Amino acid sequence: MSDNNQLSFYTITDLLELLPLGRNTIYRLVSSDDFPKIRIGRKIIIPAKKLEEWLEANIGTEIIMSSAVK
Template sequence: MEKLLTIKDVQEHLQLGRNRVYQLIKIDSFPKIKIGNTYRIPKREYLEWIQNNIGKTVFL
């Protein structure tokens, strides 16, 4: 089974604040799963998303 990341995991990895990560999650292309009131981010898809956006500006 694939590992799911938390908001805090993404915060630490990208060195962003909590509000910025929630803004990132609102982007349609950003991989996420909503379970109740919480979000989980599939690690493999997240890393692919990062790789596909290297050199691009992500507007929040």
């Protein structure tokens, strides 16, 4: 953790608390090719800086996700 108690990486559970989205939507979002994530085995972690950059880059755009969860 950094000095201001902000996490360097998020988990799916963290995203559920951070974003006003449901579990299935979070999983579809994380499964999309352009979403910043690191897979380590079955574990998925999301770098905090990359998530912030991705959100900034997608302000005002419509995110279209497939309905199938991988």
